[in-house]
Amino acid sequence: MKFGGTSMAGTERIRRVARIVKRQQDAGHEVAVVVSAMAGETDRLVNFCREANPLYDPAEYDVVVASGEQVTSGLLAIALQALGAQARSWLGWQLPIKTVEAHAKARVDSIDADALIAEMQKGVIAVIPGFQGVSDEGRITTLGRGGSDTSAVAVAAAVKADRCDIYTDVDGVYTTDPRIVAKARKLQHVTYEEMLELASVGAKVLQTRSVGLAMKEGVRVQVLSSFIDDDAPAADTIPGTMIVSDEELEGMDMERQLITGIAHDKNEAKITLTRVPDKPGAVANIFGPLAEAAINVDMIIQNVGRDKGETDVTFTVPAADLARSMDLLEAAKDQIGFNRIIPDTNVAKVSVVGVGMKSHAGVAATMFRSLADRGVNIQAISTSEIKVSVLIEEDYTELAVRVLHTAYGLDAVEA
Amino acid sequence: MKFGGTSMAGTERIRRVARIVKRQQDAGHEVAVVVSAMAGETDRLVNFCREANPLYDPAEYDVVVASGEQVTSGLLAIALQALGAQARSWLGWQLPIKTVEAHAKARVDSIDADALIAEMQKGVIAVIPGFQGVSDEGRITTLGRGGSDTSAVAVAAAVKADRCDIYTDVDGVYTTDPRIVAKARKLQHVTYEEMLELASVGAKVLQTRSVGLAMKEGVRVQVLSSFIDDDAPAADTIPGTMIVSDEELEGMDMERQLITGIAHDKNEAKITLTRVPDKPGAVANIFGPLAEAAINVDMIIQNVGRDKGETDVTFTVPAADLARSMDLLEAAKDQIGFNRIIPDTNVAKVSVVGVGMKSHAGVAATMFRSLADRGVNIQAISTSEIKVSVLIEEDYTELAVRVLHTAYGLDAVEA
Numbered sequence: 001m002k003f004g005g006t007s008m009a010g011t012e013r014i015r016r017v018a019r020i021v022k023r024q025q026d027a028g029h030e031v032a033v034v035v036s037a038m039a040g041e042t043d044r045l046v047n048f049c050r051e052a053n054p055l056y057d058p059a060e061y062d063v064v065v066a067s068g069e070q071v072t073s074g075l076l077a078i079a080l081q082a083l084g085a086q087a088r089s090w091l092g093w094q095l096p097i098k099t100v101e102a103h104a105k106a107r108v109d110s111i112d113a114d115a116l117i118a119e120m121q122k123g124v125i126a127v128i129p130g131f132q133g134v135s136d137e138g139r140i141t142t143l144g145r146g147g148s149d150t151s152a153v154a155v156a157a158a159v160k161a162d163r164c165d166i167y168t169d170v171d172g173v174y175t176t177d178p179r180i181v182a183k184a185r186k187l188q189h190v191t192y193e194e195m196l197e198l199a200s201v202g203a204k205v206l207q208t209r210s211v212g213l214a215m216k217e218g219v220r221v222q223v224l225s226s227f228i229d230d231d232a233p234a235a236d237t238i239p240g241t242m243i244v245s246d247e248e249l250e251g252m253d254m255e256r257q258l259i260t261g262i263a264h265d266k267n268e269a270k271i272t273l274t275r276v277p278d279k280p281g282a283v284a285n286i287f288g289p290l291a292e293a294a295i296n297v298d299m300i301i302q303n304v305g306r307d308k309g310e311t312d313v314t315f316t317v318p319a320a321d322l323a324r325s326m327d328l329l330e331a332a333k334d335q336i337g338f339n340r341i342i343p344d345t346n347v348a349k350v351s352v353v354g355v356g357m358k359s360h361a362g363v364a365a366t367m368f369r370s371l372a373d374r375g376v377n378i379q380a381i382s383t384s385e386i387k388v389s390v391l392i393e394e395d396y397t398e399l400a401v402r403v404l405h406t407a408y409g410l411d412a413v414e415a
Numbered sequence: 416m417k418f419g420g421t422s423m424a425g426t427e428r429i430r431r432v433a434r435i436v437k438r439q440q441d442a443g444h445e446v447a448v449v450v451s452a453m454a455g456e457t458d459r460l461v462n463f464c465r466e467a468n469p470l471y472d473p474a475e476y477d478v479v480v481a482s483g484e485q486v487t488s489g490l491l492a493i494a495l496q497a498l499g500a501q502a503r504s505w506l507g508w509q510l511p512i513k514t515v516e517a518h519a520k521a522r523v524d525s526i527d528a529d530a531l532i533a534e535m536q537k538g539v540i541a542v543i544p545g546f547q548g549v550s551d552e553g554r555i556t557t558l559g560r561g562g563s564d565t566s567a568v569a570v571a572a573a574v575k576a577d578r579c580d581i582y583t584d585v586d587g588v589y590t591t592d593p594r595i596v597a598k599a600r601k602l603q604h605v606t607y608e609e610m611l612e613l614a615s616v617g618a619k620v621l622q623t624r625s626v627g628l629a630m631k632e633g634v635r636v637q638v639l640s641s642f643i644d645d646d647a648p649a650a651d652t653i654p655g656t657m658i659v660s661d662e663e664l665e666g667m668d669m670e671r672q673l674i675t676g677i678a679h680d681k682n683e684a685k686i687t688l689t690r691v692p693d694k695p696g697a698v699a700n701i702f703g704p705l706a707e708a709a710i711n712v713d714m715i716i717q718n719v720g721r722d723k724g725e726t727d728v729t730f731t732v733p734a735a736d737l738a739r740s741m742d743l744l745e746a747a748k749d750q751i752g753f754n755r756i757i758p759d760t761n762v763a764k765v766s767v768v769g770v771g772m773k774s775h776a777g778v779a780a781t782m783f784r785s786l787a788d789r790g791v792n793i794q795a796i797s798t799s800e801i802k803v804s805v806l807i808e809e810d811y812t813e814l815a816v817r818v819l820h821t822a823y824g825l826d827a828v829e830a
Contacts, residue, residue: 011466045486051426052490053497060496063489063504067482071460074478075467081475082468089478093508094553138509 001031002130002152002166005039007226008072011079017226018079020167025085025125032116032126032159034152035076037068042131042145058103062132062142066092069129069148077127087125090116092132092140097154099133099141106133106141108150108213111158120159128155149210157217164214164221165240166206171225172241173198173205175410176262180398183411187260188239191246194260197353197387211243220244246355258363259354259408262401266348266394268298269322270379271315273329275339278311285336286313289328295321299349299380299391313338314380316391319345347379348397351389352404364388370407376400416446417545417567417581420454422641423487426494432641433494435582440500440540447531447541447574449567450491452483457546457560473518477547477557481507484544484563492542502540505531507547507555512569514548514556521548521556523565523628526573535574543570564625572632579629579636580655581621586640587656588613588620590825591677595813598826602675603654606661609675612768612802626658635659661770673778674769674823677816681763681809683713684737685794686730688744690754693726700751701728704743710736713764714795714806728753729795731806734760762794763812766804767819779803785822791815 001024003017017035024031037045045065049056073089080087095116099106116126130148133141143150149166156164171186173195178184190198192215199208205223214221224240276282283302290297295317303312317325322343329341357363364381367388371378376399380391392400405411416439418432432450439446452460460480464471488504495502510531514521531541545563548556558565564581571579586601588610593599605613607630614623620638629636639655691697698717705712710732718727732740737758744756772778779796782803786793791814795806807815820826 011463014467048426048486048490049493052429052493055497056493057496057503060489060492060504063492063506064486067485070482070485071463071479074475075463077475077478078464078467078471081472082470088472089475091478091555140506 002034002148002164003036003226004148004168005036005041006169007167008035008037008076009039011075014072014075015079015082017167018076018083018085020226021076021080021125022083022085025123029162030120030123032120032128032155032161033076034128034130034148034155035069035072036130036148037072041068041071058105059139062103062140066129066132066140066142069131073127073129077125080125080127085125086123087127088119089127089129091129093134093138095128097128097133097151099135099143103135103139103141105144106135108133108143108154111154113155113158116155117159146207147209149207150213153210153214153217153219153221156219156221157213161219164219166221166223167226168205168223169226170205170223171227172223172239173243173261175260176401176405177264180264180401181262181405181411184405185410185412186239187241189242189244189249189252190260191249191355192243193246193386194353194355195243197351197384198261198263206243214243215245218245220248249355257354257408257410258356258360259352259410260356261353262404262408262410263351263353264348264397264401265351266397267319268316268347268349268391269319269325270344270347270391271317271322271325271329272342272344273313273336273338273340274342275310276313277337278309282311282336283313285332286329287315289332290317290325293324293328295325295328299382299389301380316347316349316380346394347391348394348400349389349391350397350400350404351387352408353387355386357388358385366407367404370403371400374399374403376403417449417563417579418451418641419563419583420451420456421584422582423450423452423491424454426490429487429490430494430497432582433491433498433500435641436491436495436540437498437500440538444577445535445538447535447543447570447576448491449543449545449563449570450484450487451545451563452487456483456486473520474554477518477555481544481547481555481557484546488542488544492540495540495542500540501538502542503534504542504544506544508549508553510543512543512548512566514550514558518550518554518556520559521550523548523558523569526569528570528573531570532574561622562624564622565628568625568629568632568634568636571634571636572628576634579634581636581638582641583620583638584641585620585638586642587638587654588658589676591816591820592679595679595816596677596820596826599820600825600827601654602656604657604659604664604667605675606664606770607658608661608801609768609770610658612766612799613676613678621658629658630660633660635663664770672769672823672825673771673775674767674825675771676768677819677823677825678766678768679763679812679816680766681812682734683731683762683764683806684734684740685759685762685806686732686737686740686744687757687759688728688751688753688755689757690725691728692752693724697726697751698728700747701744702730704747705732705740708739708743710740710743714797714804716795731762731764731795761809762806763809763815764804764806765812765815765819766802767823768802769823770801772803773800781822782819785818786815789814789818791818 077087077089100109130151174184221243298316300315378390492502492504515524545566589599636658713731715730
């Protein structure tokens with residue numbers, strides 16, 4: 001079980017979480033719980049580091065920010081004991097949760113779960129702070145913001161859990177954002193691949209990295225609401241969304257939808273370079289500096305230029321990286337040889353996602369036709385095996401999502 | 416160097432502490448720094464534990480409250496790096512600082528300082544959270560409130576420090592409380608034994624346990640103000656108060672005062688049991704239950720009773736333990752066989768302290784005569800080798816302190 005910062009914000013809520021956890025044990029499960037810091041606490045600690053030195057040492061930053069989850073894990077163990085349960089905390093360095101790579105953005109390498117499993121078998125509820133681990137040098141590490149989801153999946157894999165329940169402030173994964181489409185439906189099941197595409201294009205339910213890890217380790221993840229009535233039955237019977245493998249889903253013998261969901265992402269920015277020489281190496285000159293700066297370029301279109309031997313190149317980057325991208329490209333202007341650089345943040349990416357499209361042609365055609373019928377102009381297109389994305393003018397985002405939700409038959413039937 | 420919670424309250428103050436520390440290194444010293452949590456933070460964390468469960472598990476309490484010093488040690492390392500110094504934090508479990516006995520009130524058993532010494536010799540400033548250690552089982556422990564002074568002395572002993580500078584919100588140890596006696600003088604030197612008596616009777620400059628440890632390990636401790644100008648010269652030249660051994664002080668060949676200081680303590684309560692049977696075992700029946708409950712009985716007087724075979728017994732306990740003491744004594748009433756129990760919190764203990772009295776008679780007589788001359792009635796007396804304490808009515812406390820400060824020639828000469 002994993003609980004996020006909103007669920008852990010203050011002792012009253014932590015005692016509520018304790019009741020939800022205890023009910024799982026009472027239902028016959030062995031339980032380990034991974035917790036986030038209290039909502040707002042990590043921001044407070046990060047600000048302290050910035051105030052102490054804007055160029056802070058990531059190793060010491062980890063010492064500071066890991067304390068937020070240390071506090072909530074101790075408090076949840078105390079609150080569980082108050083309910084008569086046996087419980088204790090294991091910090092990242094105590095298990096240990098060994099990590100590799102840089103401080104402040106470490107990756108889980110291995111978890112020694114022997115002590116954990118032995119104690120869980122004796123009836124002890126294990127409480128583990130998310131987000132933190134320990135380096136080979138024995139120093140505290142953190143996994144980067146949102147890393148607690150990944151901690152939960154990694155612990156679930158280490159104890160060979162039947163299920164990893166991620167309690168969050170939504171009650172599952174929807175066919176699209178219910179704030180945009182009132183008829184959005186909660187999905188009972190979604191595959192890892194679909195969840196990865198939905199997450200990476202803007203459905204912010206789970207950290208993308210945690211879904212990748214769950215897929216790799218075969219951990220069955222359930223997303224469900226932490227705001228259920230704490231007298232409700234145990235989570236086995238609460239309809240959250242299960243994230244499972246393609247094979248498991250096929251074995252369920254259900255009628256599959258062609259398309260599972262519609263995602264959108266307004267945090268993209270478009271850059272157009274005009275009159276780039278149409279010769280070998282030109283594209284490398286553009287994207288080399290961006291790749292070195294770890295800026296993630298997504299959609300790329302090369303337009304036919306007006307003049308022979310020249311072409312316009314358009315691509316998207318995360319909006320947060322736009323200013324930096326512009327600086328890097330201006331610095332390489334002579335080498336690239338473009339005429340003008342035109343930024344545009346007034347764009348959004350809308351995607352249709354579904355494993356069903358692997359075996360069905362015509363998905364993209366339906367998308368383009370539906371949008372064209374409603375006057376939505378497509379600026380760029382990208383596709384993967386289970387996803388088709390289009391870049392459109394930002395003002396059309398909600399319209400496009402609604403049109404596609406209906407076009408693929410995802411609207412809930414009125415009760 | 417050790418800095419308390421007031422000095423560490425917020426990043427602006429932590430950056431100030433960094434400048435004070437850096438100046439010591441610039442003056443040619445190898446430096447380790449022990450830090451408290453930000454002022455108020457430990458109270459906040461303790462309250463969380465109480466809210467989660469009033470009968471909290473001390474082992475989990477330690478996980479929660481130790482985080483306060485973890486945060487400030489990381490932040491101070493960052494702030495030192497911002498000044499161009501090499502610095503890193505070592506948490507209690509990382510050195511390790513091994514402790515024994517119960518959680519929430521552990522004692523330092525040993526410190527492995529090899530890594531610390533090696534890094535300090537390379538010019539790295541070591542930052543160590545106070546108050547925390549690690550148990551044999553590898554769990555976080557804390558030393559009890561105020562334990563950071565003890566951590567500092569223990570680290571100083573482990574690295575064989577020339578000096579342990581404790582920065583606090585007073586600029587040294589005074590002959591008495593300057594708020595009561597305007598002519599109180601700052602002491603240049605005081606012995607461990609004197610400091611222990613001054614601390615235990617109410618001069619709240621250092622935690623008593625830290626002074627005992629300094630005496631045992633022969634650590635030279637300096638008390639000085641953390642509110643000095645941070646452009647002032649390094650601490651070698653700032654006149655704080657040095658706490659040293661009797662032998663070192665004698666070697667200084669200074670004119671010793673007979674009396675070093677006057678202490679007072681209003682946190683005492685008096686209990687009188689009337690008509691206790693005057694027979695063997697009676698006193699054991701009274702003080703047995705209090706000792707079992709770890710209540711510290713200080714002064715004891717047995718009055719001659721009015722009736723033959725009976726006696727009144729008066730003694731003092733910490734005011735905070737009065738209610739519990741009354742309950743314990745009432746519960747044992749039949750066994751003890753007293754008539755009435757009379758509590759009195761309107762009392763104060765005033766003490767004169769000085770190693771000089773070992774070799775001088777007449778110290779106590781001067782005390783009693785001076786107080787009697789000004790109409791201060793003495794309710795009880797206790798003495799040690801270097802201290803004479805009297806119990807008086809609380810309203811007379813300030814008068815008594817001033818009278819004694821003058822009587823023993825401690826008043827500062829007007830400039």
